[in-house]
Amino acid sequence: MxxxxxxxxxxxxxxxxxxxxxxxxxxxxxxxxxxxxxxxxxxxxxxxxxxxxxxxxxxxxxxxxxxxxxxxxxxxxxxxxxxxxxxxxxxxxxxxxxxxxxxxxxxxxxxxxxxxxxxxxxxxxxxxxxxxxxxxxxxxxxxxxxxHSLPIVLNVFDAADVRPGDRLLVTGAGGTLGRAAVEYGAHLGADVTAASRHPLADAPGGVRALTIGDEADLTGRLAADERFDAVVDVSGSARLLGQAVAALDWGGRAAFCAASVDARLEIDARAFYLGRRSLAGVASADLAHVRRALDLVRSGAVHPxxxxxxxxxxxxxxxxxxxxxxxxxxxxxxx
Missing domain, CATH: 3.90.180.10 (Medium-chain alcohol dehydrogenases, catalytic domain)
Known part of the structure; x- marks a missing residue:
């Protein structure tokens, strides 16, 4: 063959x-x-x-x-x-x-x-x-x-315990994983902010799109007091993940599934533990996530x-x- x-x-x-x-x-x-x-x-x-x-x-x-x-x-x-x-x-x-x-x-x-x-x-x-x-x-x-993509996204959402009505930040929203995360977040009923290096022209209705440019300066694009209940990071950039974690509110949950761009993560440890925040890493998916992902696409909830x-x-x-x-x-x- x-x-x-x-x-x-x-x-x-x-x-x-x-x-x-x-x-x-x-x-x-x-x-x-x-x-x-x-x-x-x-x-x-x-x-x-x-x-x-x-x-x-x-x-x-x-x-x-x-x-x-x-x-x-x-x-x-x-x-x-x-x-x-x-x-x-x-x-x-x-x-x-x-x-x-x-x-x-x-x-x-x-x-x-x-x-x-x-x-x-x-x-x-x-x-x-x-x-x-x-x-x-x-x-x-x-x-x-x-x-491969959507089941990992579902696992990341589970790890970050994303709930309907959450203020959700998706970083790396312009790639294959990111677009799936934005669409699934909107399907769940989260209040989605999608951050990507390039303009996200086709974001679902109600999604707020932020263009952060090649420098990936998320902090400069958020209001000083802006906070999120959950972060889903699929960017592969530890620098961007660190900025997203810093924007978590009290009890905020973050999860990420890549470190292909850079791997050195820096966070404010004091703010992290005093704010009761959490961070989880996800590298693959359960068999149940695959079944859920295929059903979501069949139903039209997510469009790869x-x-x-x-x-x-x-x-x-x-x-x-x-x-x-x-x-x-x-x-x-x-x-």
């Missing part, structure tokens, strides 16, 4: 090559892939840095494929063949205390499709059946645009934006141009 195979670090080490078709083992399914997304984690694997350094080369890339089940391994109901599915990238171990209690995002032994095992940027991929979710009602590209699309043969260009392409989820069309 044809697949996007990384044989050495760097884009020069990435080729579309013929590789053996994988066979499903116990509890696994083989999926004929239609679409897969382009993600920052793919770039980390290509560069061999951060969480991507865990990938052993050669490796087929692609963390969030969508397609149709064409074969099943031992222990999987044969009725799954023909099901249209999308894959959750993070695979929990299923055995630890967190997994047994339904908190799979906290599993300390989880692996990732396209990092620890071959991914979905190929004609077929094999994954555990537990992370192959039915996508009935959703086309493949929409399912790919949903399955599809950006640029590339054929599999153009996969190197897709990674080279990411993330400077059209806003929205970048899709690789495998079929």
């Amino acid at each position: 044809r697949a996007a195979l990384l044989q050495a670090h760097g884009l020069d080490g990435l080729t579309v090559a013929q590789v053996d078709e994988p066979a499903p083992g116990a509890g696994e399914v083989r999926i004929r892939v239609e679409t897969v997304g382009v993600n920052q984690l793919d770039l980390n694997v290509i560069a061999g840095r951060g969480p991507g350094a865990a990938a052993k080369l050669p490796r087929v890339l692609g963390i969030d494929p969508a397609g149709t089940i064409v074969a099943v391994g031992p222990g999987v109901d044969a009725d799954r063949i023909g099901r249209r599915v999308v894959v959750k990238p993070n695979i929990p171990c299923g055995r630890c205390a967190d997994c047994r209690s339904g908190r799979e995002a906290r599993c300390p032994a989880q692996s990732v499709v396209g990092v620890h095992r071959d991914g979905g940027a190929g004609e077929t991929v094999v994954v555990p059946d537990a992370v192959a979710f039915d996508r009935d009602g959703l086309d493949a590209a929409t399912a790919t645009a949903t399955v 934006r599809i950006g640029a699309r590339y054929p599999l043969d153009d996969v190197r260009r897709a990674y080279r141009e990411f993330p400077t392409t059209t806003p929205g989820k970048v899709i690789i069309d495998v079929r």
